[in-house]
Amino acid sequence: MAVLTVSDLVVELITPRGVIRAVDGVSFDIDAGETVTIIGESGSGKSTTAMALLRLLPDDLAVISGSAQIDGQDVVGTRKHIGGIRGRSVALIPQDPMTALNPIATIGQQMVEAIRHAHGSLSKAQARERALELLRQVHLSAPERRVKSYPHELSGGMLQRVLIAMALSTEPRLIVADEPTSALDVTVQAGILDLLLEMQERTGVAVLLITHDLGVARLMSDRIHVMHRGRFVEDGDVEQVVDNPQHEYTRNLLAAIPELGAWDDPEDPDHPDYIDPVAETAAPATDPAAEPAAPTTRPEQAGIPATKGGPRP
Ligand SMILES: Nc1ncnc2c1ncn2[C@@H]1O[C@H](COP(=O)(O)OP(=O)(O)OP(=O)(O)O)[C@@H](O)[C@H]1O
Numbered sequence: 375m376a377v378l379t380v381s382d383l384v385v386e387l388i389t390p391r392g393v394i395r396a397v398d399g400v401s402f403d404i405d406a407g408e409t410v411t412i413i414g415e416s417g418s419g420k421s422t423t424a425m426a427l428l429r430l431l432p433d434d435l436a437v438i439s440g441s442a443q444i445d446g447q448d449v450v451g452t453r454k455h456i457g458g459i460r461g462r463s464v465a466l467i468p469q470d471p472m473t474a475l476n477p478i479a480t481i482g483q484q485m486v487e488a489i490r491h492a493h494g495s496l497s498k499a500q501a502r503e504r505a506l507e508l509l510r511q512v513h514l515s516a517p518e519r520r521v522k523s524y525p526h527e528l529s530g531g532m533l534q535r536v537l538i539a540m541a542l543s544t545e546p547r548l549i550v551a552d553e554p555t556s557a558l559d560v561t562v563q564a565g566i567l568d569l570l571l572e573m574q575e576r577t578g579v580a581v582l583l584i585t586h587d588l589g590v591a592r593l594m595s596d597r598i599h600v601m602h603r604g605r606f607v608e609d610g611d612v613e614q615v616v617d618n619p620q621h622e623y624t625r626n627l628l629a630a631i632p633e634l635g636a637w638d639d640p641e642d643p644d645h646p647d648y649i650d651p652v653a654e655t656a657a658p659a660t661d662p663a664a665e666p667a668a669p670t671t672r673p674e675q676a677g678i679p680a681t682k683g684g685p686r687p
């Protein structure tokens with residue numbers, strides 16, 4: 375059975391400028407162990423989709439229709455179930471780890487609180503023990519010391535590991551990760567994505583991933599939905615969407631990926647646009663007035679790493 379099923383979800387936001395249909399009839403589902411990614415430019419409705427499913431949008435500002443079930447429980451027709459699901463069978467990994475934690479409580483205090491929220495029967499001491507175990511699982515260095523730290527004493531990457539540990543503490547069936555690595559620099563990003571893949575392999579959790587980064591989508595996803603103005607304009611397996619995009623919007627998204635030196639280096643002799651400087655001096659180009667050819671960028675040159683389960687760069 376799918377962990378998340380969404381059918382014809384519509385979200386209308388009531389704003390001072392009128393009603394905005396931020397999500398306009400999207401349908402998708404996610405099975406255990408799968409990562410499904412929603413990708414799209416800023417303002418396309420990705421976060422609104424996620425926030426609506428978690429019922430984190432206030433009722434007087436957002437009107438939700440359609441249907442969605444998390445673990446078989448209706449979360450659109452009623453608010454009755456979501457309170458019991460959130461922080462238990464579904465966990466959120468936020469975009470900005472710096473602001474997601476309470477600045478005046480230690481990491482340990484916040485983890486113990488989250489763990490006891492999910493597992494009411496655990497004593498404080500047992501919850502503390504579990505917190506340490508989780509911090510070890512997310513490869514946080516010196517966890518005994520970190521539990522006594524306040525959020526500002528940890529780096530962004532460390533905090534995101536803490537938040538992943540907190541998300542896992544509830545043994546969720548579904549993790550919603552909205553731009554989980556966007557606030558982190560690239561080297562830290564890779565470590566966090568690796569950790570998410572490792573956790574998924576171990577626990578079989580379903581992941582709804584939101585990103586505007588096709589490289590991240592390609593690495594992490596089983597399936598991708600490309601969102602544009604509240605609708606899915608393209609759906610499919612990673613290879614299909616990234617390597618053979620059908621929709622103009624997806625092709626533009628692919629073209630918008632910045633070229634990274636190591637992956638698209640015209641000074642690399644293997645690069646198709648490589649010009650041998652020695653040969654060039656000996657025999658100059660035929661027609662100096664000719665238009666230079668438009669640069670072409672294939673996904674594998676554009677810094678997009680391997681797919682989920684495939685070889686990693
Ligand atoms: N609180 C709000 N008030 C008014 N409009 C909003 C509000 N939140 C979102 N919107 C509008 O809803 C649409 C979808 O926004 P949403 O935040 O879901 O986009 P997104 O795809 O998550 O973008 P980003 O990549 O920037 O996070 C946008 O047109 C946005 O302007």
Ligand SMILES: [Mg+2]
Pocket residue numbers: 420421422
């Ligand atoms: Mg967003």
